[in-house]
Amino acid sequence: MEKLLDQVKAVVLQAGEALLDGYAGTARPASKRDLATAGRRLDDLVTGILRPALADLRPGARWVGDDRETTALPPGEWWAVDPIEGGVNYVHGMDQWAVTVTLVSDNVPVLTVVHQPVGNRTWTAIRGAGAFLDGTPLTVSAKTDLGASIVTTTQPRTRNRQFGDTVATLLDTVLLVRATVPSTFPLLDLAAGHVDAYWQDECDLIGVAAGVLLVTEAGGVVTDRHGQPWRPGHTDILAAAAGVHTELLEVL
Structure with missing residues (x-):
C-alpha cells in the first residue's frame, strides 16, 4: 500500500497543480450560473487527469459516480474522488479547496490523499498505518469535557x-x-x-x-x-x- 500511496499522491499533486494554474484570489463570481459553469469546467479538467491515471494504478477498481454517493457499494475496490473539494471556495478566491482521492475496499476506506494546493499541504492515510500531514503524524484532541x-x-x-x-x-x-x-x-x-x-x-x-x-x-x-x-x-x-x-x- 505504501507504493500505491506514493503513486496516488503524485497524481493528486499533478491535478492540484492544474487547478492552481487557473486559481485567482481575486475571483468573484457574479451569479449562480457563473458558479455552475466554473464548477463543470474544473471537474472536467481534474477528472481528465485523475480518472485514467487511477485506472492505470488499480485496473480493477471502479469509480464512484453520482448514483453511488449515498448507497452501500458492491464488494470490491472503488475510487471515491472529489476533483475539487470546495469548488465554491475556489471560484470565490478563498483557499479552502483541495483534491481528494480515497480507495474504498469492501465499503471501508483504506487509503487516502488530500492535497490543498494553496499552501502546498498534503494529508495521507493508510488503514492501520496512521494519519499524516506532510509526513507529520496526526492525533485527535484529548478532550473529555x-x-x-x-x-x-x-x-x-x-x-x-x-x-x-x-x-x-x-x-x-x-x-x-x-x-x-x-x-x-x-x-x-x-x-x-x-x-x-x-x-x-x-x-x-x-x-x-x-x-x-x-x-x-x-x-x-x-x-x-x-x-x-x-x-x-x-x-x-x-x-x-x-x-x-x-x-x-x-x-x-
Whole structure:
C-alpha cells in the first residue's frame, strides 16, 4: 500500500497543480450560473487527469459516480474522488479547496490523499498505518469535557429545520459550533486535534471518505447518528475525539 500511496499522491499533486494554474484570489463570481459553469469546467479538467491515471494504478477498481454517493457499494475496490473539494471556495478566491482521492475496499476506506494546493499541504492515510500531514503524524484532541469542545458541521441540502434545531441544542451544550464548506476541511482539523467533533446530515461518500479514514487513523471515532460504525450508504455522520464521542452522540 505504501507504493500505491506514493503513486496516488503524485497524481493528486499533478491535478492540484492544474487547478492552481487557473486559481485567482481575486475571483468573484457574479451569479449562480457563473458558479455552475466554473464548477463543470474544473471537474472536467481534474477528472481528465485523475480518472485514467487511477485506472492505470488499480485496473480493477471502479469509480464512484453520482448514483453511488449515498448507497452501500458492491464488494470490491472503488475510487471515491472529489476533483475539487470546495469548488465554491475556489471560484470565490478563498483557499479552502483541495483534491481528494480515497480507495474504498469492501465499503471501508483504506487509503487516502488530500492535497490543498494553496499552501502546498498534503494529508495521507493508510488503514492501520496512521494519519499524516506532510509526513507529520496526526492525533485527535484529548478532550473529555463536551462543554469545552469545538464542534463543526456542514449545512445540509434540505433538512434545514432539523439542522437549525441541532445547532440550537449544541449551542447550549458545547463551547463553539462552526459551520463550513466543504466537509473535508473540518474533518482534517478534527484529525489534527484543532477541533473536537464533526457531524453532518445528508452526507455523501465522496465528501467524507477521506476524512473518515484520516480521523479514524488519528485515533478518532466515526459513526452514524445511531452509533453504528460509519459506512458508505449512511447519510449522516458523527466523527469525534474518543473522549467526547459518546456524550455528543447522546446529545444529537
